[in-house]
Amino acid sequence: MAERGQFSSKIGFLLAATGSAVGLGNIWGFPTQAASNGGAAFLLVYLILAFVLAYPALMAELTIGRHARANVVTALAQLHPSALMHKAGLAVGVGALSVAVFILSFYAIVTGWMLAEFLSPAAQLLQLHKTAHWLDAQSFSRNLLMCAVMSGLTITIIARGVEKGIEAWSTRLMPALFLILLGMIGYVFTQPGATDGLRVYLVPDLSRLSDPGLILSAMGQAFFSLSLGVGTMLIYGSYLRDTDNLPRMGASVTLLDTGFAFTAGLLILPAIYVAQAQGITVFNSDGALMAGPDLIFQVLPALFDSMGTAGSWLALAFFALMSIAALTSAISLLEVPVSVAVERWGINRPLAACLSGAVIFMISGIIIAQHDKIFSAVITLTTEYGQPLLGVALCLFAGWALHRDQLLKELRKGNPNLESSFFWRIWPFYVKFICPLLILTTFVQSLR
Ligand code: TRP
Numbered sequence: 001m002a003e004r005g006q007f008s009s010k011i012g013f014l015l016a017a018t019g020s021a022v023g024l025g026n027i028w029g030f031p032t033q034a035a036s037n038g039g040a041a042f043l044l045v046y047l048i049l050a051f052v053l054a055y056p057a058l059m060a061e062l063t064i065g066r067h068a069r070a071n072v073v074t075a076l077a078q079l080h081p082s083a084l085m086h087k088a089g090l091a092v093g094v095g096a097l098s099v100a101v102f103i104l105s106f107y108a109i110v111t112g113w114m115l116a117e118f119l120s121p122a123a124q125l126l127q128l129h130k131t132a133h134w135l136d137a138q139s140f141s142r143n144l145l146m147c148a149v150m151s152g153l154t155i156t157i158i159a160r161g162v163e164k165g166i167e168a169w170s171t172r173l174m175p176a177l178f179l180i181l182l183g184m185i186g187y188v189f190t191q192p193g194a195t196d197g198l199r200v201y202l203v204p205d206l207s208r209l210s211d212p213g214l215i216l217s218a219m220g221q222a223f224f225s226l227s228l229g230v231g232t233m234l235i236y237g238s239y240l241r242d243t244d245n246l247p248r249m250g251a252s253v254t255l256l257d258t259g260f261a262f263t264a265g266l267l268i269l270p271a272i273y274v275a276q277a278q279g280i281t282v283f284n285s286d287g288a289l290m291a292g293p294d295l296i297f298q299v300l301p302a303l304f305d306s307m308g309t310a311g312s313w314l315a316l317a318f319f320a321l322m323s324i325a326a327l328t329s330a331i332s333l334l335e336v337p338v339s340v341a342v343e344r345w346g347i348n349r350p351l352a353a354c355l356s357g358a359v360i361f362m363i364s365g366i367i368i369a370q371h372d373k374i375f376s377a378v379i380t381l382t383t384e385y386g387q388p389l390l391g392v393a394l395c396l397f398a399g400w401a402l403h404r405d406q407l408l409k410e411l412r413k414g415n416p417n418l419e420s421s422f423f424w425r426i427w428p429f430y431v432k433f434i435c436p437l438l439i440l441t442t443f444v445q446s447l448r
Contacts, residue, residue, distance in 0.1 A: 004069060005162025006239050012167040013244065014252055017236050019170035019328030021257035022177070024110055025225040027325055030261040031201075031268035032291035033221055038208030039200045043265070045209070045218040047258055053442075054222040055254045056427060056435045057391050058233055060398035062246050065237030067402065067410045071339035072096045072231025075238065080401040089401070092393045093231070099386035100230035100336035101356075105363035106378050107333060108154070111326035112146030117297070118319035121304070121312040136301075143368045148361065150323075154330045155357035158338055159350040162239050166331055173324045180321045181260075185267045187314065193277030197270035216446045219439070224383050225257055229390035232332045235339050245415040247423045268295075275303040296322075334360070388443045392436045399432030 007013040034042045068075035073093030077086050120135035134142060157165045188194055208214055227233055240249065272289065276282045280302045284290050290299055300318065304311035334356060341352035367375055398407070407428055412418045 004239070006241060007167055007236075008163050010244055010249070012163070012171060013236065013240055013249065014256070015174045016166050016170040016328075016332070017233065017249075017253045018256040018260070019174050020227045020232055020236065020332030021225060021253060021329075022174075022260045023225075023325045023329030024107070024114075024322065025221065025329075026257065026261040027181075027264040027268070027322060028296060029221060030225065031265040032289075032295055033217055034201060034265055035269055035272065035289045036291045037211075037214050037217060038205035039269075040202050040204035041206055041208040042214060042218060043201075043262065044204060045214055046221060046261075049215070049218050050222045050226070050254055050258050053219060053435060053438055054226045054228060055250060056431050057223075057228050057395055057439070058226050058254060059247060059250045059427060060395045060431050060435075061228065061231070061233040062237035062240070062250050063407065063410055064394065064398050064402070065234035066240050066242075066246065066413075067406065069238050071238070071343050072234050072336060073340050074343055075231075075234060076397055076401075079397055085401055089397070092390065092397070095386075095393075096229065096231040096234075096390050097336060097340055099382050099390060100232065100333050101360055102363070102378055102382045102386075103230060104330060104333035105360050105367060106375065106382075107326070107330055108151050108360065108364050109143060109147050109368055109375075111150040111323065111330055112143055112148075113297075114319050114322040114326055115150055116142055116146045117301075118316065118323050121315040121319070125309075125312050125316070140368060144365060147364050147368065150327065150330065151357055151361045151364070153327060154334050155353045157327075157331050158334045158357075159353040161349060166236075166335065169331070170328050173328050177321060177324045177328075178260075180317050180324075181263060181267060184314065184317055184321070185263070185270075188267060188270050188274060191270075191274040191277075193274040194270035196276075197273035198266070200273070201265050201269040212445055216442055219388070219442050220384055223387045223391055225261060226254065227329070227332060229387035229394065230333070231336050234394070235335050236332065238339075242413045246411055246413075247415065247418075247421070247427075271303060272299060275299050275306075278303060278306045280306065384446070388439055392439050392443075395431045395435045395439070399428065399436075404428055 007016060030046070034040075034046075064075055064079065068078060070078070073090065073096075076089030076093040079085065079089055116135045120132045123129075123132035123135060157169045159165065160168075223229060237246070240246070272282050272295070280299060282290055282299055284294070301315065304315040304318075307314060334353065337356040337360075338349065338352045341347045341356060342349050347355070367378060408418070408424075411424070415421075418424050
């Protein structure tokens, strides 16, 4: 078997894992959820859940990954010597693999929309008005072509491997992402109406805290945002060096991810209120803030339009931001099936990337063709059911299939003082009992 790839530095891993975590979930999902769920009240619950529920689950994936040094299917199947645990591991591994494939198949479609919205103002600036219009409107041909382009980019990066592909591209794209975000915040803050948005975002509506739906939304958001449950973080962990401190790496990724989400909120909420100050409709007929697709494809474009040429540049910057964020997340999703194909079936990496990418693109094609019937069902099934349940399974595997001594040995690498740390006193017990219970309770509540 070919030698396994490895991240060449701490910062390389951090940028890659943060690249996976920071995506449409942060820039689009988080701010709109916050906007429609009581602003800072949602922020507060989200931050607590990110550290209390998602961080321990992230540590389960990173630890299993580095311990097994294998893809999600192989890793789970060989964690415990018993035949029963082998079978259970295979089943959960294949489940994670399938959910990753389906998440990528819808994620790639949305990523394609972002690319189209990026190319449209570019065409506008080049006076290609017809092209700009085609790019701007939902159509089967546009969605399929844009999805194909983004899938092609994802495949190209993954085909190059861990260090030259994932790490190199995350290192280039993540700083660019951050700079664009800060630049846009700076601009939007100078516009009339921005402070109203800030107020809605940062002054909590505490009456919303009693809403059970709020906790559930915040948990789903945290799991999606940290890329949990499907073996993405597990495979990235498996490429970490033994000299790296796992609890610290995981904490940094969680901090960077929540930090990005918070910062994106500083752009989106003020932008919504700047749009309102321009006379653009930002509330729908029942008084709720327009969130989801309406926000991204109506409110913000209307805002950019109202700003003339500066607006075209802003639109370009904003959708570049979205496309880059989505691309570094998409590559981490594609790495899940590719690592399985390489390590279990001995296929070479470029071929594995092309084959997995092609299969996923075909699924995307079906979803695009049947958009109204299956698009949102695929999202609900994978993110609201698949991810939390798999998250529980992965915590249970880390807590029960690995012996405490094995956990200690793995986590002590790169962290010689582990035993005296707060993390070690809490986490092994927590991941065994509390974390799965808390996730399950929240999940069951959502079914009622
Ligand atoms: N976390 C990314 C976002 O916020 C998306 C993502 C990447 C993801 N890999 C994942 C979501 C694995 C779930 C599972 O947009």
